[in-house]
Amino acid sequence: MPPPPPGTEPGPRTASVARRPTLKDVAGEAGVHPATASRALNPGTRHLVNDETAQRVLQVADTLGYQPNPIARSLKTARSASIGLVIPDLTNPLFPPIVRGIEDVLGGVGYNAWIVNTDNDPARETAAVESLRSRSVEGFVFATGRLHHPFIERLAAGGTPTVLVNRRLAVSDIPSVTGDDAGGVAIAMRHLVDLGHRRIVHLAGPQDLSTGVNRLRAFRQALEDHGLEDSPARLKLCSAWAESAGAKAVTELLDDGVEFTAVLAGNDLLALGCYDALAGRGLSCPGDVSVVGFNDMPFVDKLSPPLTTVRIPHYELGAEAAHLLLERLRAPDRTTRSILLPLTLVDRQSTAPPRLL
Amino acid sequence: MPPPPPGTEPGPRTASVARRPTLKDVAGEAGVHPATASRALNPGTRHLVNDETAQRVLQVADTLGYQPNPIARSLKTARSASIGLVIPDLTNPLFPPIVRGIEDVLGGVGYNAWIVNTDNDPARETAAVESLRSRSVEGFVFATGRLHHPFIERLAAGGTPTVLVNRRLAVSDIPSVTGDDAGGVAIAMRHLVDLGHRRIVHLAGPQDLSTGVNRLRAFRQALEDHGLEDSPARLKLCSAWAESAGAKAVTELLDDGVEFTAVLAGNDLLALGCYDALAGRGLSCPGDVSVVGFNDMPFVDKLSPPLTTVRIPHYELGAEAAHLLLERLRAPDRTTRSILLPLTLVDRQSTAPPRLL
DNA sequence: ATTCACACTGCAATCGTTTGCGGAAACGTA
DNA sequence: TACGTTTCCGCAAACGATTGCAGTGTGAAT
Numbered sequence A, B: 001m002p003p004p005p006p007g008t009e010p011g012p013r014t015a016s017v018a019r020r021p022t023l024k025d026v027a028g029e030a031g032v033h034p035a036t037a038s039r040a041l042n043p044g045t046r047h048l049v050n051d052e053t054a055q056r057v058l059q060v061a062d063t064l065g066y067q068p069n070p071i072a073r074s075l076k077t078a079r080s081a082s083i084g085l086v087i088p089d090l091t092n093p094l095f096p097p098i099v100r101g102i103e104d105v106l107g108g109v110g111y112n113a114w115i116v117n118t119d120n121d122p123a124r125e126t127a128a129v130e131s132l133r134s135r136s137v138e139g140f141v142f143a144t145g146r147l148h149h150p151f152i153e154r155l156a157a158g159g160t161p162t163v164l165v166n167r168r169l170a171v172s173d174i175p176s177v178t179g180d181d182a183g184g185v186a187i188a189m190r191h192l193v194d195l196g197h198r199r200i201v202h203l204a205g206p207q208d209l210s211t212g213v214n215r216l217r218a219f220r221q222a223l224e225d226h227g228l229e230d231s232p233a234r235l236k237l238c239s240a241w242a243e244s245a246g247a248k249a250v251t252e253l254l255d256d257g258v259e260f261t262a263v264l265a266g267n268d269l270l271a272l273g274c275y276d277a278l279a280g281r282g283l284s285c286p287g288d289v290s291v292v293g294f295n296d297m298p299f300v301d302k303l304s305p306p307l308t309t310v311r312i313p314h315y316e317l318g319a320e321a322a323h324l325l326l327e328r329l330r331a332p333d334r335t336t337r338s339i340l341l342p343l344t345l346v347d348r349q350s351t352a353p354p355r356l357l
Numbered sequence C: 001a002t003t004c005a006c007a008c009t010g011c012a013a014t015c016g017t018t019t020g021c022g023g024a025a026a027c028g029t030a
Numbered sequence D: 001t002a003c004g005t006t007t008c009c010g011c012a013a014a015c016g017a018t019t020g021c022a023g024t025g026t027g028a029a030t
Helices: A023-030 A034-041 A051-064 A070-077 A095-108 A122-134 A150-157 A181-195 A210-225 A243-255 A268-280 A314-330 B023-030 B034-041 B051-064 B070-077 B095-108 B122-134 B150-157 B181-195 B210-225 B243-255 B268-280 B314-330
Strands: A082-087 A112-117 A140-142 A162-165 A176-179 A200-204 A235-237 A262-265 A290-295 A308-311 A339-341 A344-346 B082-087 B112-117 B140-142 B162-165 B176-179 B200-204 B235-237 B262-265 B290-295 B308-311 B339-341 B344-346
Touching: A023 A034, A023 A051, A034 A051, A070 B070, A070 B122, A082 A095, A082 A122, A095 A112, A095 A314, A095 B112, A112 A122, A112 B095, A112 B112, A122 A150, A122 B070, A140 A314, A150 A162, A162 A314, A176 A181, A176 A314, A181 A200, A181 A210, A181 A262, A181 A290, A181 A308, A181 A344, A200 A210, A200 A243, A200 A268, A235 A243, A243 A268, A262 A268, A268 A290, A314 A339, B023 B034, B023 B051, B034 B051, B082 B095, B082 B122, B095 B112, B095 B314, B112 B122, B122 B150, B140 B314, B150 B162, B162 B314, B176 B181, B176 B314, B181 B200, B181 B210, B181 B262, B181 B290, B181 B308, B181 B344, B200 B210, B200 B243, B200 B268, B235 B243, B243 B268, B262 B268, B268 B290, B314 B339
Parallel strands: A082 A112, A082 A140, A140 A162, A162 A176, A176 A339, A200 A235, A200 A262, A262 A290, A290 A308, B082 B112, B082 B140, B140 B162, B162 B176, B176 B339, B200 B235, B200 B262, B262 B290, B290 B308
Antiparallel strands: A308 A344, B308 B344
């Protein structure tokens, strides 16, 4: 026989070698049946065993350094103390804080999250979810929700505990936690109007996402509230939350000769594109036009000018989503509810009173 | 008995209800023993079963929509087709691209990665790794390596397939894939020198990280190569890769009256702090002092001035790391090797010739 | 005709837990 | 003393796969 490959533990043949102890080991050591050891070890069933015995088992487990095997446990119980977390794109700075929020509250109660990237690809999403389900995850939080998202709808309807974060579906009772987009654009618009702006344009994000439509709807509402004219010209639909889309929209606006002194961008990336387009036309911000973004991404305070934007509490979004899911796991028949977190305006230097005419 | 809670599948009692089919189901349907079905389903053992039978089993499995239960499989085989990915902080924009790179190559061969955040906390790290091991992950890639990292050393020495990404340990034969820091600072320094700079300072990152010491070492080497004076005054050790640390370092330099026309920052965050400090003193960049960063984080091209920086191919770092680990899993006794990926300078507008004296 | 090799497949154990069921003490009550 | 309750614990069957071993049957070689 060749020498054992390096990097291989001596193997379980050897008698009391460093193999991680199993329940049977601690039972043997404690002089009880594995079943008893199991009951002693689990807080929920501990009352079924004599106090003294339980203590002994606990003691042995501790000195042996016993750790239950989650795989075996999952196989038996079809539970796993973990949930799936479905993210469209981790490299989007929006999502990591959400992940952190979720992980932090989950970790506090012994749960953990399995993160998957879908890259906005429905096929990857279904594959990932299927894979996670076969690993007995107990629920899901989706950050990939689209307005119309049959897959998630079916999943939730099928009884899988599900919560949405950051984005919601159009019409469904799936619990969600999102930022209060309407409130957010309301304060942004008030800010602009207070500054004296009257001709404000909106760079709307993709209309298959709740964030996109909600912000657009709120924009028009604000126009109405402030008695401003709601002209279709003052609106640009962007097909993606991307810098290039923002730039394109603004140059088109400029080319079309629509007059405006301020732009409310659907998110910070769009605002960034706006900066580019403005600079490309020799216009200054905020001198010639004010711009306000949405999200308060990292480093937008470093831009020049530092971007005024609506801050979304992403970490808290995640934390609340985790709470919601946990609650759902504990009491599946409790009535569902969704949460709207308040947004705040962070007033930096990309907004100023309009030039006098 | 109360009505079954909503959101619960009818349960396996019902005869042929939508319960995910097991191996036994397909075996029964195909008229073979589960063992045979297993062999037919696994490419590696398929040759052990009659071709015709195998086809029949495959066929049945397909129509039944059979998916093997990874938990049961893991329990039996102590393998899991997954690896652990240990990240210090997902909200650091450095890491998501690495994660993507890893996931992409892993996914290509049916593996997946379990991501854990350690928040730079050794206790969380050991806990997470322990938890992953008990889930039978087959190996680890660590992005958390410190120069001296006994935990990872022990783990690797114990035979667990391990690779390091982005950061390495001081002295160890654990395979790693990192950027060629030395090469990176060399081109950055050459760039500065070519521009005419002679008095260059370095903002060095934490010296317990390989990136920190390597860049510092390379800086001094470059000084020597270009015949520039290596004065301790021209060096600031920063205790963290943070903007505030960079700002502090530069203001100290300024306060101490050390003269310099360019700064090589250990990373982009430090460079950012540098911008702040310079602006705070009324100095212009690149007019008064040039600065070059490291990493090419997202959006540093949007700063003003856009930051000249050394780009690290993070995605490729991750991809290579995954390849290395995969290779190690397949051939554990192959000799280890580490990979250095070339770095490139992206020349933007934070560097310029020094003012004439 | 006997032996042998080979291809194929079934049996049963196993991975490490959990849990329904039943038995054996121990205890209280009549 | 007899009997019903508890309390505690062990037995054994799961959960869903993989795998060493042993068998069967076929065809070829002697």
